[in-house]
Amino acid sequence: MTYLPNILFAIVLITGIGYFAKNVKKLIRNIKLGLDVDVSDNKSQRWKNMVMIALGQSKMVRRPIAGVLHVIVYVGFIIINIEVLEIIIDGLLGTHRIFSVIGKPYYLVINLFEILAVLVFVSVIIFWIRRNIIKLKRFWKKEMTSWPKNDGNFILYFEMVLMMLFLVMNATDTQFQSVNSGNIISQFITPWFSGMSESVLHTIERTAWWLHIIGILIFLNYLYFSKHLHILLAFPNTYYGKLTPKGQFNNLEAVTKEVKMMMDPNIDPFAAPAEDTEPPAKFGASDVQDLNWVQLLNAYTCTECGRCTSECPANLTGKKLSPRKIMMDTRDRLEEVGKNIDKNKGVFKDDGKQLLGDYITTEELWACTTCSACVEACPVSIDPLSIILEMRRYLVMEQSAAPVELNNMMTNIENNGAPWPYNQMDRLNWKDEQ
Amino acid sequence: MSELLKVPTMAECMADGRQPEILFWVGSAGSYDDRAKKITRAFVKILNKVKVDFAVLGTEESNTGDVAKRAGNEFLFQMQAVTNIEILNGYQIKRIVTACPHSYNTLKNEYPLLGGNYKVLHHTQFIEELMKKGRLKIERSSVLNGKRITFHDPCYLGRGNGVYEAPRTLLKTLGVELVEMKRHRKSALCCGAGGAQMFKEPEKGSKDVNVLRTEDALETQATIIATGCPYCNTMMTDGVKAKEKENDVSVMDIAELIAKAQDL
Ligand code: SF4
Ligand code: SF4
Numbered sequence: 001m002t003y004l005p006n007i008l009f010a011i012v013l014i015t016g017i018g019y020f021a022k023n024v025k026k027l028i029r030n031i032k033l034g035l036d037v038d039v040s041d042n043k044s045q046r047w048k049n050m051v052m053i054a055l056g057q058s059k060m061v062r063r064p065i066a067g068v069l070h071v072i073v074y075v076g077f078i079i080i081n082i083e084v085l086e087i088i089i090d091g092l093l094g095t096h097r098i099f100s101v102i103g104k105p106y107y108l109v110i111n112l113f114e115i116l117a118v119l120v121f122v123s124v125i126i127f128w129i130r131r132n133i134i135k136l137k138r139f140w141k142k143e144m145t146s147w148p149k150n151d152g153n154f155i156l157y158f159e160m161v162l163m164m165l166f167l168v169m170n171a172t173d174t175q176f177q178s179v180n181s182g183n184i185i186s187q188f189i190t191p192w193f194s195g196m197s198e199s200v201l202h203t204i205e206r207t208a209w210w211l212h213i214i215g216i217l218i219f220l221n222y223l224y225f226s227k228h229l230h231i232l233l234a235f236p237n238t239y240y241g242k243l244t245p246k247g248q249f250n251n252l253e254a255v256t257k258e259v260k261m262m263m264d265p266n267i268d269p270f271a272a273p274a275e276d277t278e279p280p281a282k283f284g285a286s287d288v289q290d291l292n293w294v295q296l297l298n299a300y301t302c303t304e305c306g307r308c309t310s311e312c313p314a315n316l317t318g319k320k321l322s323p324r325k326i327m328m329d330t331r332d333r334l335e336e337v338g339k340n341i342d343k344n345k346g347v348f349k350d351d352g353k354q355l356l357g358d359y360i361t362t363e364e365l366w367a368c369t370t371c372s373a374c375v376e377a378c379p380v381s382i383d384p385l386s387i388i389l390e391m392r393r394y395l396v397m398e399q400s401a402a403p404v405e406l407n408n409m410m411t412n413i414e415n416n417g418a419p420w421p422y423n424q425m426d427r428l429n430w431k432d433e434q
Numbered sequence: 435m436s437e438l439l440k441v442p443t444m445a446e447c448m449a450d451g452r453q454p455e456i457l458f459w460v461g462s463a464g465s466y467d468d469r470a471k472k473i474t475r476a477f478v479k480i481l482n483k484v485k486v487d488f489a490v491l492g493t494e495e496s497n498t499g500d501v502a503k504r505a506g507n508e509f510l511f512q513m514q515a516v517t518n519i520e521i522l523n524g525y526q527i528k529r530i531v532t533a534c535p536h537s538y539n540t541l542k543n544e545y546p547l548l549g550g551n552y553k554v555l556h557h558t559q560f561i562e563e564l565m566k567k568g569r570l571k572i573e574r575s576s577v578l579n580g581k582r583i584t585f586h587d588p589c590y591l592g593r594g595n596g597v598y599e600a601p602r603t604l605l606k607t608l609g610v611e612l613v614e615m616k617r618h619r620k621s622a623l624c625c626g627a628g629g630a631q632m633f634k635e636p637e638k639g640s641k642d643v644n645v646l647r648t649e650d651a652l653e654t655q656a657t658i659i660a661t662g663c664p665y666c667n668t669m670m671t672d673g674v675k676a677k678e679k680e681n682d683v684s685v686m687d688i689a690e691l692i693a694k695a696q697d698l
Contacts, residue, residue: 316623
């Protein structure tokens with residue numbers, strides 16, 4: 001019977017990690033629904049970006065307050081979680097604080113953990129105040145109601161509770177407190193429990209210990225359903241992020257092929273099409289499967305921080321467009337498609353819906369000035385603009401559904417090489433005008 | 435002051451059997467838009483003054499396709515690109531200078547994959563180069579000395595291609611007091627014209643983008659808003675009008691400021 005806690009622990013651990021692994025598999029499958037794109041170039045630059053932007057958080061600190069707090073929570077959270085390793089070993093073997101055998105350094109490290117725990121706790125409270133009391137504008141936009149809004153707060157509560165559990169666990173560990181080292185913070189919490197019997201203290205300590213590890217497993221599994229997925233995906237996402245100048249948009253290869261054929265004088269325009277020509281490619285994107293997999297990875301990585309939207313000229317002037325919403329819509333639709341595939345034994349069954357229209361409206365798409373402010377602002381290298389462009393391509397090339405003025409503009413370019421109805425022969429007239 | 439501009443075309447150069455140092459890509463706005471044509475002329479005055487050996491394509495130039503691409507018409511863009519590249523390559527063009535950041539971005543970044551490889555410079559970069567090489571001396575001008583000027587970063591020059599300093603260096607050389615708007619360089623706000631917005635009515639909202647951007651500029655108390663893009667120029671000019679400040683604040687391209695300062 002003495003092995004019962006160990007077995008129970010193993011079951012909890014395996015269930016927690018197993019369920020997480022299952023969701024990771026689903027995540028990868030969904031991302032792979034996107035079109036292929038070659039991102040095998042410039043490996044060294046890509047590694048550098050990942051180290052600087054994801055690990056070094058170089059873009060976070062552009063907004064100093066949020067940036068510094070975020071670095072504290074991030075570093076603190078990761079370092080404190082080293083403790084989880086000890087918890088796992090203790091849990092499986094039935095030992096208690098197994099790493100303490102190394103003596104002094106162990107207690108030094110625990111001191112550090114305790115200090116970090118307090119820093120994280122305080123930072124998280126400030127985050128909560130910014131969201132809920134100060135009500136920073138970017139957290140209160142239209143797309144930030146219901147789940148996205150709660151999600152942001154849940155995570156903050158989660159971290160508060162986890163940090164608290166860690167400190168209480170230390171404070172009620174009489175053996176640990178009696179060493180009187182490594183308890184730089186928790187020694188001040190111990191008095192809260194004074195007067196309690198040894199066994200009650202032990203129960204509290206054990207409860208905190210269990211809740212701590214269970215909490216972490218729940219947190220791990222919560223990630224998939226949350227914008228908090230960015231703590232994992234920020235790494236691949238910054239690696240695969242855009243390397244070319246922000247002003248440069250990709251050229252569509254399928255179009256290049258057609259243009260080359262049209263311009264080639266050796267090709268007989270009246271010849272019957274060859275038998276084996278592949279079906280014509282779809283130009284642009286109307287649904288998530290038309291986007292490339294990096295764009296889908298972008299969607300899962302979005303932290304919903306709204307930095308993009310708070311710098312978007314369209315959004316700042318009251319238009320419907322919000323680059324954050326573009327990313328959230330893409331993710332929501334991708335999730336919907338993924339669930340559809342799960343339900344229909346691995347194949348997608350047409351559900352009469354798509355990203356264009358059902359999630360993102362043409363009004364939003366046409367409001368974009370392609371200014372790249374969103375791309376510049378994103379702390380995890382997301383490119384909402386590329387999705388907007390891909391959907392405009394679909395509207396124009398597949399549906400001829402551009403606004404009338406734009407159609408006129410394009411007709412002018414076709415006819416006389418300028419967006420206005422002027423004669424090409426007048427192109428040099430400026431020379432002699434005053 | 436109103437002497438005729440010397441504007442050789444590539445066809446003429448070819449006939450004379452010579453290859454000019456640079457091609458000046460005028461762009462559609464610079465060729466047809468009344469306000470932008472003044473910028474074009476100002477830049478040519480500078481080129482003429484320094485006796486830069488340049489040429490234009492003239493009637494052989496066609497729209498770069500930038501605006502079509504950003505509107506989503508990749509097909510039209512590539513048709514335009516391929517046509518232009520054929521002409522540029524036919525003349526064996528190596529270096530291009532343009533006063534339009536949209537042309538700059540498209541020629542520099544989006545033409546290479548379609549077979550057009552050129553060294554492309556924005557006119558502020560080229561003027562800076564003339565200065566550094568000692569070909570052009572910009573004197574502190576009495577007309578502009580000490581004037582409060584703010585510079586509006588064009589998206590496709592700044593964020594789009596990381597060119598922030600060349601225009602600022604030129605302004606400082608003129609001896610003006612350069613004041614920055616609260617949003618500048620990487621976080622500059624768009625003027626509202628990009629992405630084909632120039633050619634359509636804006637979507638419903640609470641304000642026009644150019645008005646918001648003009649408010650940024652007016653906040654600095656500058657008397658001149660300097661621009662480096664014909665579209666920005668139009669947008670900011672309209673914004674100043676919307677704010678009824680056209681008597682106090684003028685909108686000018688950097689080339690115009692330099693031409694003015696040098697009394698060209
Ligand atoms: S590129 Fe478009 S979506 Fe992004 S900030 Fe500019 S206007 Fe907004
Ligand atoms: S796209 Fe980037 S900047 Fe915008 S909300 Fe998502 S993470 Fe934040």
